[in-house]
Amino acid sequence: MRHLYTLLILAFLTVLSACRTDFETVASSGDLIFSKDTVYLDTVFKNISSSTYQLKVYNQSKKDISIPNIQFENGLNSKYRMSVDGNTGTNGKLFNNITLLAKDSLYIFIEVTADVTDTNTDDFLYTDKIVFDSGENQQTVELVTLVKDAVFLYPQKNSDGSKEKITVEGQEIEGFYLDENDAQNGNELIFNNQKPYVIYGYAAVPENKTVEFQAGTRVHFHSNSGLIVGKNAALNINGTISSTKALENEVVFQGDRLQPDYSDLAGQWGKIWLTTESKTHHINHLTLKNATEGLQIENQPQNVNAIQNTQIYNCVNYGILASNSNIKAENIVINNSGKANLACYGGSYTFTHCTFNNNWNNASQTSVLLSNTDFQNPSTNLALNHANFYNCIVYGTYSNELTLIKQEKTVFNYKFDSVLIKSNNKDIAADSEHFENVILNENPKFYNSANNQLTIDKTSSAVAKGNTNYLIPIDILGNNRTTPPDLGAYQNQDFPEKK
Structure with a gap:
């Protein structure tokens, strides 16, 4: 009976915690931790959407914080899109006053649809940044995608x-x-x-x-x-x-x-x-x-x-x-x-x-x-x-x-x-x-x-x-076969050291 009583109290406290709506937060101090400092998205063909990539953001402090805004450096003109903990914000580009609890994390999912004309002409990379807090505590994560014409x-x-x-x-x-x-x-x-x-x-x-x-x-x-x-x-x-x-x-x-x-x-x-x-x-x-x-x-x-x-x-x-x-x-x-x-x-x-x-x-x-x-x-x-x-x-x-x-x-x-x-x-x-x-x-x-x-x-x-x-004199890689030849498509060769 005593164990049942304890369980009821724990359940009651859990409900109270779940119903809490008055988080007391402080502004982000620029100490967010990221699972990656650069997100390399898959190579994409022009105007075809990439796969979705994940970035995890951690609050390792003991206080609940509020991130004033999360957005792309290129703003609403960015070819990237993201969702923050399931929310799409403004066109998947801009998010305001995001709460991140103490010792907790949030997920950001990112994808891109870009054209070759959006890239740097030398390397055909389309780049942007996710900017966390546009004020003095700003932090960024780089985004890089190779775009191919096809x-x-x-x-x-x-x-x-x-x-x-x-x-x-x-x-x-x-x-x-x-x-x-x-x-x-x-x-x-x-x-x-x-x-x-x-x-x-x-x-x-x-x-x-x-x-x-x-x-x-x-x-x-x-x-x-x-x-x-x-x-x-x-x-x-x-x-x-x-x-x-x-x-x-x-x-x-x-x-x-x-x-x-x-x-x-x-x-x-x-x-x-x-x-x-x-x-x-x-x-x-x-x-x-x-x-x-x-x-x-x-x-x-x-x-x-x-x-x-x-x-x-x-x-x-x-x-x-x-x-x-x-x-x-x-x-x-x-x-x-x-x-x-x-x-x-x-x-x-x-x-x-x-x-x-x-x-x-x-x-x-x-x-x-x-x-x-x-x-x-x-x-x-x-x-x-x-x-x-x-x-x-x-x-x-x-x-x-x-x-x-x-x-x-x-x-x-x-x-x-x-x-x-x-x-x-x-x-x-x-x-x-x-x-x-x-x-x-x-x-x-x-x-x-x-x-x-x-x-x-x-x-x-x-x-x-x-x-x-x-005997086929040349193997699949263009190497000369010896006589008698080796079996298979390859003439034997020294293996590179496995890493």
Whole structure:
């Protein structure tokens, strides 16, 4: 009973405290403490809002204080907006007489929508300050944002307000056709490195046309966006070797959220879809990351699609999903996919000096999947004419990173020659028809697979284990391979010291 009485008193005191409205405050003395002295907001494209960033303000004194005003240095003309403990003040720009209790804190949330014309011409930074108290006790927090100019490609709005749609293989998709005579952008079928591109919805290549991506092109896809190459259309990606870590000559496909938290977040955009009736495609020096599916290639058994020196990272489902198609690939790296890095359902495939590694946290994931069934209709068989892997690495987290799905009455031809494989399939060692010079379950010692760094050093089990008959003289980074060559896409190199 005594405990109940004590609880009632505590509850009564809590109610009285909650009902208090007559705070006795003193003016801020300029001793506020901030969680950051500078807030670096994400890089934004012109007139597109940034993500929201947080600043925490502390009153470490024993007195309740009143901050006369909180505002931007640029006043009501600032391109930044903020809320202070959930209040938006005057247009999200100006706040007066903000109470901050003793030993308490308040949250400020900040975002920005700016244009390149608002920036400094030398560095394209848009800057401002949050000013606390415009009097003699003034304190400030710096705000910095990099603003990029970009080419925006998106579906038009119909008269009823709905978005433009296209029909692809019987599906109606929010999207648009690239226009080689666009009044504003010029030839939209030629992407260059002058400005980054931001795509909303699915950009489709018109019939009988070819879309070209020149060296150094940067393409940012919004959520649920991608590229579709349809009937009698073709894709040419013409990246070249870069000399710095900036990959200045690489073609890069990624999402449009550029803050660090999104740099390796899968599923930010859709896929590159090379449809049934499209023509032969050529891809060289492409880095594709954070998609739902990377490349989806369908029903092209006669077209030999060349994919070279290409990196695909962090896809929700597949890095490459190929169905009844024909691919010749050299120096490919695919890391981390929710279902499979590479899935081949029927068709003809040759992969030479490729690295497939899957550390996705999903027990059903695999690194390489081969099947002679139809991807969409597993009861339908598709001949796997050949799936040849030479001088490759097939590795990952789990005990079996090679999955074979075989229907007995349909062609299922495959060959692994000079390949490091992680597999618990006990038949591999005795199956000389399909596996030759295979290294089983040895760690290739990637530099840092969690950060998509799959280079190897001289201690790797993959060093000098390749077959010179399948030698690609230059690795994905432009380094000369030795003989016998190393397995995978990279010639071994000395690792930099990890920090």
